[in-house]
Amino acid sequence: MHPYTLSRAARLLGVSPDTARRWADAGRVATHRDENGRRVIDGKDLAAFAVEIGRGDAGEEGSYTSARNAFPGIVTAVTLGDVAAQVEIQAGPHRLVSLLTREAVEELGLEVGTEATARVKATSVHIDRA
Numbered sequence: 001m002h003p004y005t006l007s008r009a010a011r012l013l014g015v016s017p018d019t020a021r022r023w024a025d026a027g028r029v030a031t032h033r034d035e036n037g038r039r040v041i042d043g044k045d046l047a048a049f050a051v052e053i054g055r056g057d058a059g060e061e062g063s064y065t066s067a068r069n070a071f072p073g074i075v076t077a078v079t080l081g082d083v084a085a086q087v088e089i090q091a092g093p094h095r096l097v098s099l100l101t102r103e104a105v106e107e108l109g110l111e112v113g114t115e116a117t118a119r120v121k122a123t124s125v126h127i128d129r130a
Helices: 006-013 017-025 041-056 104-107
Strands: 003-005 039-042 068-080 084-091 096-102 113-122
Touching: 003 006, 003 041, 006 039, 006 041, 006 113, 017 039, 039 041, 068 096, 068 104, 084 104, 084 113, 096 104, 096 113
Parallel strands: none
Antiparallel strands: 003 039, 068 084, 068 113, 084 096
């Protein structure tokens, strides 16, 4: 089983190392010491915890969707054209870019600094192993 240091786990979860340490100290995720004395999380425990925190907004009013890949983040750029627009969201370590209509951007009130969730639904998903 592959162990992850708290700092690497934090990066994978899109949070700060301090947040990962607080979660571990509170017992939200199990840790142990490796042979070098570092605090680590087993891969299976980290995966289960990632799923748990990913479901954190399940059941909130207005969150009903068939798109299961949700990336909550903050709008970092909006480029408006006459008809189309481009919106960039930084969601943890992930930068997502979406092309949509200008009308949609205006109706949603999207501007730099706005909290937003990018939802991805694709027929083809590629996975690379690190």
